[in-house]
Amino acid sequence: MNEIIKTKNLRKVYKMGDEKIIALNDVNLEIYKKEIVCIIGTSGSGKSTLLNMMAGLEKPTKGEIIVNNMHLEKMNEKQLTKFRQKNVGFVFQSYNLIPTLTALENVSLVLTFRGVPKRVREKKATEMLKNVGLGKRLHHKPSEMSGGQQQRVSIARAFVGNPKIVFADEPTGNLDTKTTFEIMDLVTSMVKDLNQTLVIVTHDDEISSYANRIFHMRDGKIEKVEELPLKGDVVN
Template sequence: MENIIEVKGIRKVYRVGNEKVIALENIDLSIGKGEICCLLGTSGSGKSTLLNLMAGLEKPTRGEIIIKNTHVEKLDEKRLVLFRQKYIGFVFQSYNLLPNLTAMENVGLPLAFKGIPRWIRDKKSKQMLSSVGLKSHSNRKPSQMSGGQQQRVGIARAFVGNPEIVFADEPTGNLDSKTTVEVMDLITGIARKNNQTLIIVTHDTNIAGYADKIIHILDGNIEKVEFKTPSLIK
């Protein structure tokens, strides 16, 4: 399997007052193209920090992050924005929908940032909303939808530009158990269908069960890496 992400010797240190807090100690990992990977750990383990570093939302204190042969840690903010627009989608725990926009408009935002014409954005957004079961919700605003429906809009937004990589940070953290299963089936189903790389951050072992590879993170270090056999993957 071709690696699409490589992390080499990553260390992340935060300063809190006069103290240093080590969030990540010495992380090495590879994620293959089309792989569904889970970063599993308790609160404060460093899993979300690792995701943020891979996504270029933060800079490492030391080490290399290579995505599609590009050193992400060396990109300035302008080039990072363009890189994320081209290759990366995001699914957030808190949905992060703009309250004054409709579902269709929220889904179309990544396309708008790319300068794609409105009529094409609307067409693709409607297609994505239909694929996540919200065909009739195109003109509804977030306040008119349930949490599960809002997360489906968030998933449609993440995938509308057909990114090669999707980062999902606790994507079911605000959902009940039934909706959690529906959302996880949906997000992993889309990724597998399109051979997209999906990186999920969670503390929930049930969510981790959807992954091809589970990276257990403890106190800023990789504790172990667990591979799933194809027959056990949902």
């Protein structure tokens, strides 16, 4: 297996007045291509900060973040924006959909930023929405959809640009148990079909059961790494 994400002595310190809060404390990890990884821990353990670092959303205080052979810690904001557009997709707990846009517009917006022609991006967005079971909801706005349907739009948006890595931050935190498993089955089957890497942040043990490996975090450090029997196909 080839690594697609690697961190070396990754450290993040936030300053609040005279106080320093250590969110990440010399974190070293490797995540491999086509792997499904879960980062689990209680609130304040550093798991979301670690995801933000690997996704190029935050800069480290010190250390290295190497994603797809690129050093994120050396990039400026413009370079990081370009990196995210080309390499990653995001699924968030709160969906992060634009309320004034339809499902089709929310999904195709990702391709707009890449300069994809309108006809092409609408075709791709339509296909992706059909793939997540929303072929009849193309022109509905978020307020006209259930939480599960909004998360499916979020998933379609994450995958429409065919990213190498999908980052999911508490992707089922606002969903009931039945919808949670439907969403997780959908996301994991899509990353396997497309040979992508999935990194999930959660505090839910049931969600972590979908992973190949689990990184357990506490107080800004990786406490242990757990390998699981896989659900579905084995990653080679």
